[in-house]
Amino acid sequence: MTEMTYAQAARLGLKEELERDPTVWALGEDLGFEGGMAGQYKDLQAEYGADRIVDTPISEATIMGAAIGAALAGTRPIAELRFSDFAMCAVDELVNQAAKARYMFGGQARVPMVARMPIGIRGGIAAQHSQSPEAWYAHVPGLVVVTPATPSDNRGLLKAAIRCDDPVVYMEHKGLWGSVGEVNENDVEPLTLGKARIVKEGSDLTIVTWAGMVSVVEKAAITLSEEGVSTEVIDLRTLWPWDREAVFSSVIKTGRMMVVHEAVQVGGFGGEISSEVTEHLFDNLKGPVKRMGGARIPIPFSIPLEESYMISQEQVIAKARSFF
Amino acid sequence: MAQDQANEPERVFNMYKKMLLIRAFEEAAGENFHAGNVRGSVHQYIGEEAIAVGICANLRKEDLLTSYHRGHGHSIAKGADPRAMMLELFGRVGGTSGGKGGSMHIADFSVGMLGANGVIADGCTISVGAAQAIKLLKQDKIVVNFIGDGGINRGPFMEALNWAKIYNLPVLFVCENNQIAATTTTKTVTAGEGIAARAESYGIPAITIDGNDLLLVDNTSARIIDEIRSGSGPQLIQAMTYRLRGHFAHDKALYRIPGEAEAALEFEPVRRTESWLITQGISEEELANARDEAEQTISQYVVDAHAAPWPDIADAFTDVQDVGAPQVGVNS
Incomplete structure (x- = not known):
């Protein structure tokens, strides 16, 4: 096992795929000299050339369209959009x-590409650099939506996304770039898209979450379990497809579920999961499914205002206690 | 017709037959739209056939092509099967997209036709990316991107011009300037000197030609495509033309100046090519036979389309995606 950051793990996964498959390449702004916003492309242009790690003009529509x-035309590109907010220029x-x-060409075409567009609050980058629009893309037939939460997953899921024959919207969380975790460098296999990770087992309450909220919820769950509320935490890893089997079997076990995500609660993907669980597992539920998401406000700049948007460990604990 | 051309009558006659096939296809598409057999939207290429045919006569099967909503002519010219296209317009099994795309999503990847497109100018960015793939894979191919004059005011067109130039990509942009964007006269909504000037401002060589002159289109594109194959980087042809029909089949084109369309008939490409062929010793009878043959061929495809089965409902659920694929009849 090697300790590395979320960004370093993504770089490792990308490098392994560049090495493995000569049709893999990346295009986006500032990939060469800067090495990507968090160093996730660091030195790869020097190693693989400017034709495979391509510095582009600020032309999001063409980064995506190209x-x-x-x-x-037969390659596996990774379109780096830097911020999911900027990717909106290429929706x-x-x-x-x-x-x-x-679909519209009747199966003649495949679009094996990764649209890499980091989400989330990193601290002080305000309304146009902090959004979490993952639910938008889960709504679109044809797309796969991936939201890695740990360094190890950011390597394994990126590799899976690159090898996937479907277009994958790959949403790293900007707040996690510097987070550190164990990565098994000897395990070079990609993860399976659509398989959730049980972060922590429990028997009284299921909390489903993803991306930047996973570590917050995990800490809350430890406190809750110490207090006697045995809390199971599921990191969905991918929103489409989402792992119904993992969620359903957990809820059947615990009888209680809440969904926690940083994205705006209204119209968030938590609503979809809540609704499916309520519709199919109503008789297993000991109480209503609960959701925690962001307020329906733009992400503010000032420290106290930004903090007011974010979901804290204490808020997760308080909401969980309200089940009992 | 161009004075300096050196075309062989046989080559021109073959191109002429391709133009007739496109025209017959488009007439049939329109008739069947009005008869209720073809749904949605049909954008006919009638009057513009010389551009697609003249350009594609200089392409190889492996070269790639992207188109826009008026894409039937480009597809037939590139070698797509018009029978499968007619079945597609009818929404039947055996259509180019199995009935899932229709007129605006005609494609035939087996001949490098990467699709008509329902969104104006989106083919521009797809084209430059396809050209980047060609470079990365070290293939000997080029990409031709057809765009209408209405498309030049969209950002992706201008981004793609810049992109093609900075990476020196093997792309030929062909703007079919029929001078009207849906119902709006293009020059009333376009600043500056127009498309060729826009391309030149990016350092992209651009030429404006009479797009209804088949021999001129053929000769010009032969030279330019050869240059692009030799590494010239992107170039642009603005082919002036006139859309003899409405924007789509149900558009009566009431915004035209009275008499304008009738006057344009004198310059339309099929008649002009016929006039030239006659000067080369092709007889009226041979021309009439060619017209009959094209019309009969397409008529048979219409018969075939009526007879072809409708797709199975389950087909609606296939070819969406592999990971997270939908199940028939399941909405979540």
Whole structure:
């Protein structure tokens, strides 16, 4: 096992795929000299050349559109959009072209590309650099949506996304870039998309979460378990497909569920999970399914205002206690 | 017709037959739209056939092509099977997309036709990416991106021009300038000197030609495509033309100046090519036979389309995605 950051683990996964498959390449702004916003492309251009780690103009629509064209023409591009907020300049390409090409051309086409667009609050980058729009893409047929929460997952899921024949929206959480975790460098296999990770087992309450909220919920669950509320934590890892089996079997065991995500609660993906569990497991539930998401406000700048948006460990604990 | 061309009558006659096939296809598409057999939207290429045929006569099967909503002509010219296309318009099994795409999503990847497109100018960014893949894979191919004059005011067009130039990509942009974007006269909504000037401002060589002159399109694209294959980087052809029909089949084109469309018939490409062929010793009878043959061929495809089965409901659920694929009849 090696300790590395979330960003370093992503770089390792990418490097392994660049090494393994000569049709894998990446395009985006500031990948060469800067090495990506968090060093997730550091030195890869020097090693693999400017044709495979491509510095692009600030042209998000074409970063996405070119990746689609390159995927249709037989390569496996990674379109780096830097911020999911900036990727909104390329939603048309992603939603109208990448997600639909295979279908509307009757199966003639595949679009094996990764649209890499980090989400979440990193601290002080305010309304246009902090959003979490993962539910938007889970809503779009044709797309796979991945939200890694740990360094090890950010390597294994990125590798899986690169090898996937479907277009994958890959949403790293910016607040996690510097987080450290154990990575088994000898295990070079990709993870399976659509398989959740049981972060912590428990028998009284299931908390489903992903991305930046996983570590917050995990800490809350430890406190809750010490208090006698045995709390199971599920990191979904991928929102589409989401691991119904893992969630359902946990809820059948615990009879209580809440979903926690940083994204705005209204219309968030927590609503989908809550609704499915309520519809299919109503008789197993000992109380209503609960949701915790962000307020329906833009992400504010000032420290106390930004903190007021974020979900804290204490808030998770308080909400969990309200079940009992 | 161009004075300096050296085309062989046989080559031109073959291109002429391709134009007739496109025209017959488009006439049939329109008729069947009005008869209720073809749903949605049909954007006919009638009057613009010389551009697709003249350009594609200089492409190889492995070269790639992207198109826009008026894509039937580009597809047939690139070698797509018009029978499968007609079945697609009818939404039947055996259509190019198995009935899942229709007119605006005609594609035939087996001949490098990467798709018509329902979103204006999105083919531009797809094209430059396909060209990047060609470079990365060290293939000997080029990409042709067809775009209408309405598309030049979208950002992706301008981004793609810049992109093609900075990476020196093997892309030929072809703007089919029929001078009207849906119902709006393009020049009333376009600043500056227009498309060729925009390309030149990026350092991309651009030429404006009479797109209804088949021989001129053929000769010009032969030279330019050869240059692109030799590494010239992107180039642009602005082919001036005139759309003889409405924006789509149910558009009566009432925004036209009275008499304009009738006057344009004198310059339309099929008649002009016929006039040239006659000067080369092709007889009226041979031309009439070619017209009959094209019309009969397409008529048979219409018969075939009527007879072809509808897709199975389960087909609606296939080819969405491998990971997280939908199940038939399950909405969550």
